[in-house]
Amino acid sequence: MDIKILGSGCPKCKKLEANVNEALKNTGKTAVVEHVTEYADIASYNIMSTPGLVVDGKVVSAGKVLKPKAIEPLLN
Amino acid sequence: MFGWLNYLVTLLVEKGFKMDVESAWGSSIHFFFYDTVKIIILLGLMVFAISYIRSYFPPERTKKILGKFSGITGNIIASLLGIVTPFCSCSSVPIFIGFVESGIPLSFTFSFLITSPIVNEAAFAVLLASFGWKIAVVYVITGVIVGIVGGIIIGKLHLEKEVEEYVYEKRNGTDYVQEMDAKDRLEFAWDNVKDIIHRVWLFLLIGIGIGALIHGYAPAELLSKYAGPDNPFAVLFAVIVGVPLYSNALGTIPIAEALIAKGVGIGTALSFMMATTALSLPEMILLRKVIKPKLIAAFLIITAIAIVIVGYLFNIWAPFLMA
Numbered sequence: 541m542d543i544k545i546l547g548s549g550c551p552k553c554k555k556l557e558a559n560v561n562e563a564l565k566n567t568g569k570t571a572v573v574e575h576v577t578e579y580a581d582i583a584s585y586n587i588m589s590t591p592g593l594v595v596d597g598k599v600v601s602a603g604k605v606l607k608p609k610a611i612e613p614l615l616n
Numbered sequence: 617m618f619g620w621l622n623y624l625v626t627l628l629v630e631k632g633f634k635m636d637v638e639s640a641w642g643s644s645i646h647f648f649f650y651d652t653v654k655i656i657i658l659l660g661l662m663v664f665a666i667s668y669i670r671s672y673f674p675p676e677r678t679k680k681i682l683g684k685f686s687g688i689t690g691n692i693i694a695s696l697l698g699i700v701t702p703f704c705s706c707s708s709v710p711i712f713i714g715f716v717e718s719g720i721p722l723s724f725t726f727s728f729l730i731t732s733p734i735v736n737e738a739a740f741a742v743l744l745a746s747f748g749w750k751i752a753v754v755y756v757i758t759g760v761i762v763g764i765v766g767g768i769i770i771g772k773l774h775l776e777k778e779v780e781e782y783v784y785e786k787r788n789g790t791d792y793v794q795e796m797d798a799k800d801r802l803e804f805a806w807d808n809v810k811d812i813i814h815r816v817w818l819f820l821l822i823g824i825g826i827g828a829l830i831h832g833y834a835p836a837e838l839l840s841k842y843a844g845p846d847n848p849f850a851v852l853f854a855v856i857v858g859v860p861l862y863s864n865a866l867g868t869i870p871i872a873e874a875l876i877a878k879g880v881g882i883g884t885a886l887s888f889m890m891a892t893t894a895l896s897l898p899e900m901i902l903l904r905k906v907i908k909p910k911l912i913a914a915f916l917i918i919t920a921i922a923i924v925i926v927g928y929l930f931n932i933w934a935p936f937l938m939a
Contacts, residue, residue: 548709548902579709579905580782586791588675588714599792603674605807 541571541615546582546592546602549575553591556605560593563611571615618654625650644832651745651824651870656813658741663812666700666737667805673700675711676791678728682720688768694724695763698731699756708732708899712906714791716783723771730919731763734894738812739869742820746873747882755886758929762890762922769918770911778911819867827874850881851927854888855920868892883930890923 543560547553557575564571576582576594585592589603593614600614625646629635635642678697685693708729715725735756743752796804872885900912907915 579713580785582710583713583717583783584787586787588679588710588791589794590710592792602792602794604794604804 541569542596543571543573543615544576544594545573546576546585546587546594547590548579548582549577550590552605556591556593559606559608560611562608563615566608567612567615569615618650621650621653625653640832642832644828647831647874648824648828651827651873652821655742655745655820655824655870658745659738659813659816660809662737662741662744663809664805667808668801670700670808671796671801671804673697674794675714676793679714679718679720679791682715682724682728683718685724688764690721690724691727691764691767691771692760694727694767695731695760698728698763699735699760709902709906712903713783716779716906717785717787721771722776722779723767725767726770726915727763727767730766730894730915731760733899734762734890735759738816739889739893742869746869747876751882751886754930754933758926759890762894762919762926766915766918766922770914773914775911775914778908778914780906780908783906816867820870823867824870827870830871830874830878847881850884851887851924851931854884854927855891855924881927881931882934883927883932886930887923887927890926891920894919894923 545553545557545560547556553575557573560573564573582590582592585594585599587599587602591603591605592599593601593606593611595614606614626637628649629637629642629646633642633645635645637643637646681697682690682694712725712729715728716722740752740756743755868889872880872889876882876885895916900916903912903915
């Protein structure tokens with residue numbers, strides 16, 4: 541599984557990344573987690589609110605710091 | 617509205633600290649506790665209410681609405697949407713790209729970008745706490761006007777070439793819009809309250825602390841002589857100092873409140889606040905990723921001039937507003 545966090549490195553984006561890692565640990569799944577910080581790349585996902593969460597190339601959330609519990613069902 | 621709080625804090629100072637509220641220390645302590653509690657109550661209520669409304673206006677929706685307007689109406693709508701659209705400095709760049717790429721004129725985009733940081737519910741709440749509703753409402757209206765005028769002037773300068781080329785590239789696919797139900801909206805509003813209080817409490821306490829000291833100790837004659845409404849250079853000086861200073865604007869409000877009580881012009885204090893929020897170095901560095909130095913300079917100069925004018929107008933109107 542391939543997970544991308546879209547955001548400029550603001551505190552909220554880092555929090556989301558931490559929550560994603562916790563969700564991965566809870567579900568026992570493994571994934572490559574990447575932080576996309578270039579604005580041109582972020583814009584190519586058509587989101588205007590950061591942080592964004594992308595799972596396998598598909599945007600699943602934008603402008604929200606999802607809690608680990610809310611991330612778990614998104615990880616298939 | 618806060619008579620009960622004034623009563624309780626006076627009781628605390630007189631019975632708890634065994635001090636006279638009229639004394640220098642007594643009035644400083646009274647100011648500190650009274651302001652802290654009042655600001656936190658108003659801030660929490662205001663942020664919660666506006667955030668709930670805000671959840672209906674994500675930037676993607678704002679973009680769609682703006683696409684329908686042209687001319688000055690567009691600037692007015694853009695400036696007004698700047699109040700309600702969720703906005704933190706880290707999302708200003710993606711919003712800028714989204715607007716410009718979808719063909720929204722630079723003029724509207726800047727009306728939005730100027731108003732957004734100046735007018736927000738947190739500043740409104742603290743102004744309400746410190747100066748009452750008249751000043752708070754006038755602050756919002758002037759903030760919106762600064763955005764409208766600034767955007768129109770930037771539009772007239774035709775600086776479209778001063779935007780980085782990649783911003784104009786067309787992107788495939790449709791916008792992702794976060795779906796929300798009532799429970800999500802309440803959670804969004806509550807998260808915002810926690811987030812804002814978490815971000816500003818320290819600035820606020822420092823600001824209230826400095827304000828409290830000014831309240832008890834600053835020499836009123838000296839301040840009103842040099843920074844009073846009659847000194848024509850005070851506003852200019854306040855803005856020049858305010859631009860590079862990146863404080864959380866909210867922390868400056870209690871200081872402004874105490875300074876005004878000591879005779880500093882209210883316009884002078886408000887333009888200082890606007891300058892610290894609307895124009896800051898970190899914001900410029902972020903914007904540099906999408907616009908070139910010439911447009912950044914235009915944005916800076918136009919907004920600064922507009923804020924100076926607001927300061928003078930406020931100094932002239934203040935006697936009528938405070939009445």
